[in-house]
Amino acid sequence: MWLNLLSSNTQWVLLSTMVLGIAAGTMGCLVYWKRQNLMSDALSHASLPGVVIAFLLIGEKNLFYLIIGAAISALIGAYLIQWITTSSRISEDTAMGIVLAVFYGFGIMLLTVANRSVGGNQSGLDSFIYGQAAAMVKSDVITMVVLAILVILVVVVGFKEWKVYLFDQAFASGLGLSLKTMNILYTAIFVMTIVIGIQAVGVILMSAMLIIPAVSARYWTKSFKQMIFLSAIFGGMAGMVGTLISTIGNGLPTGSFIVIVAASFFIISLVMGKEKGLLIQYIQFKSQQKAYLASSISSEKEVQSK
Amino acid sequence: MTNSIIKVEGLAVAYQKNTVLSDVNFEVKPGSLTGIVGPNGAGKSTLIKTMLGLHPALSGSVYFFGSPLSKVKSRIGYVPQRGSVDWDFPTDALDIVTMGLYGQIGWLKRPTRLHKEQAFNALKKMGMEDYAHKQISQLSGGQQQRVFLARALVQDADLYFMDEPLAGVDAATERAIMAILKELIADGKTVMVVHHDLQTVANYFDHVLLLNHTVIKHGETSKVFTKENIVQTYGGNMRWMGDE
Numbered sequence A: 001m002w003l004n005l006l007s008s009n010t011q012w013v014l015l016s017t018m019v020l021g022i023a024a025g026t027m028g029c030l031v032y033w034k035r036q037n038l039m040s041d042a043l044s045h046a047s048l049p050g051v052v053i054a055f056l057l058i059g060e061k062n063l064f065y066l067i068i069g070a071a072i073s074a075l076i077g078a079y080l081i082q083w084i085t086t087s088s089r090i091s092e093d094t095a096m097g098i099v100l101a102v103f104y105g106f107g108i109m110l111l112t113v114a115n116r117s118v119g120g121n122q123s124g125l126d127s128f129i130y131g132q133a134a135a136m137v138k139s140d141v142i143t144m145v146v147l148a149i150l151v152i153l154v155v156v157v158g159f160k161e162w163k164v165y166l167f168d169q170a171f172a173s174g175l176g177l178s179l180k181t182m183n184i185l186y187t188a189i190f191v192m193t194i195v196i197g198i199q200a201v202g203v204i205l206m207s208a209m210l211i212i213p214a215v216s217a218r219y220w221t222k223s224f225k226q227m228i229f230l231s232a233i234f235g236g237m238a239g240m241v242g243t244l245i246s247t248i249g250n251g252l253p254t255g256s257f258i259v260i261v262a263a264s265f266f267i268i269s270l271v272m273g274k275e276k277g278l279l280i281q282y283i284q285f286k287s288q289q290k291a292y293l294a295s296s297i298s299s300e301k302e303v304q305s306k
Numbered sequence B: 001m002t003n004s005i006i007k008v009e010g011l012a013v014a015y016q017k018n019t020v021l022s023d024v025n026f027e028v029k030p031g032s033l034t035g036i037v038g039p040n041g042a043g044k045s046t047l048i049k050t051m052l053g054l055h056p057a058l059s060g061s062v063y064f065f066g067s068p069l070s071k072v073k074s075r076i077g078y079v080p081q082r083g084s085v086d087w088d089f090p091t092d093a094l095d096i097v098t099m100g101l102y103g104q105i106g107w108l109k110r111p112t113r114l115h116k117e118q119a120f121n122a123l124k125k126m127g128m129e130d131y132a133h134k135q136i137s138q139l140s141g142g143q144q145q146r147v148f149l150a151r152a153l154v155q156d157a158d159l160y161f162m163d164e165p166l167a168g169v170d171a172a173t174e175r176a177i178m179a180i181l182k183e184l185i186a187d188g189k190t191v192m193v194v195h196h197d198l199q200t201v202a203n204y205f206d207h208v209l210l211l212n213h214t215v216i217k218h219g220e221t222s223k224v225f226t227k228e229n230i231v232q233t234y235g236g237n238m239r240w241m242g243d244e
Helices: A007-031 A036-044 A049-057 A062-085 A091-116 A138-157 A160-168 A169-174 A179-201 A206-217 A224-248 A252-270 A278-306 B044-051 B067-077 B093-104 B113-125 B141-155 B169-184 B198-206 B228-232
Strands: B006-015 B016-029 B034-035 B059-064 B075-078 B159-163 B190-196 B207-211 B215-220
Touching: A007 A138, A007 A160, A007 A206, A007 A224, A007 A252, A007 B067, A007 B207, A036 A049, A036 A062, A036 A160, A036 A206, A036 A224, A036 B006, A049 A062, A049 A091, A049 A160, A062 A091, A091 B093, A091 B215, A138 A160, A160 A169, A160 A179, A160 B093, A169 A179, A179 A206, A179 A252, A179 B207, A206 A224, A206 A252, A206 B113, A224 A252, A224 B141, B006 B044, B006 B093, B016 B141, B016 B215, B034 B044, B034 B198, B044 B159, B059 B067, B075 B113, B075 B141, B093 B113, B093 B141, B113 B141, B169 B190, B190 B198, B198 B215, B207 B228, B215 B228
Parallel strands: B034 B190, B034 B207, B075 B159, B159 B190
Antiparallel strands: B006 B016, B006 B059, B207 B215
């Protein structure tokens, strides 16, 4: 196998971005039907200050602690978005825009400070902006894979509950499902998916891992279960192939290649997809048109022959 | 009235700055079919949602079967407004009806073939068996409403709340839904329906609750649903059906 040619560290990294892609593809379907695609962008940007603060506090680049920092920072961002939306006249998308820009700007400022301090540019924190999977070591990989599997399990085990929660919250509540618990769980796995991906994919592009596989899967199926399954496959493949290209290219930013691979799946789905793909819609339209014209011509002939 | 199935006392509700409902008091008899009637913005949907804990109350209390909501949730069925959900969601009619059984199936457990059969029978009851495996996005408004009704039926609740089930549906669906409501009442269930069509109130409901930010009148339709009370509910310049 040609995979054997790659170093064992690369194999680990490939495994981790694949599992990350599966988790993000799975979670992305929940986010898609909660209509919160933009939220994933806001939260991933909002996680940056937490990464840098965690680094400044512990003084080393240990992914586990940086993830905790990122999660706290993203949760504060999520809370702020909710608070701004409910307590002022500002709409949610505006609140997300504010939080995204302010947190990201603050994060970049802190990053400059961190880069000038002890450890300097060697910190490797820059990789959190565009993503650098090759910079990951085995302990990082283990942290990421364990948390990603946790996300997948939460979605799979509660599949029926997520479905009714996403389709009809009022009815779900009437059935006795606690919306409060579901909301907390949703935010928890949402933030977890984002923060485990920021080292490999970067805060700028992480949202694409949630959005693109889910929307691509939508073009192939009529069932929510299949949508999640396909989205997970698209996400996993994008993660793996993107990392592979980035590794072969010797340290090219991983995030951008993962996104490009995911985007190519999307374009194929948009054109070829069997549910409302552009091509199938065109073919259906043409065949309908042909049938209609044929029938109207034959009925005209009937009229004439009479 | 000691044998009331619903008891609402001093209920008040606000949306941001506006008080939508205040000093709402009423009791509902078991086995009754009540229409909640009032002008747009009178707080009809809000009343139901607040009673079911979907919207916080400023004050007041609501009892079902003599208990607070949390203890009797499984005995209450709710049919939300059709427009409150996203019908683009990728699933079929049978799957939506099966949701009504989730409480019985138990959390984190999967529905069995038996549950699917139960759901199918409910669809059949609503004349929707041919659409069981149809995408919900491809159903007409009336068909979607029937799916919602079927989902409520499988819950096998004792008390049902329905928010405008007859809004924007075709005549056949309206007849089908009314037949089911009468059947539910015949089975000893109690139903409260938010309704907008004054013309049909007298035919459809044995009780009526006239609402405009508070209860204007409540009681048997034959006694309460009078021109005088309706004018009081809708305001003076409302054209009564007979005047048109």
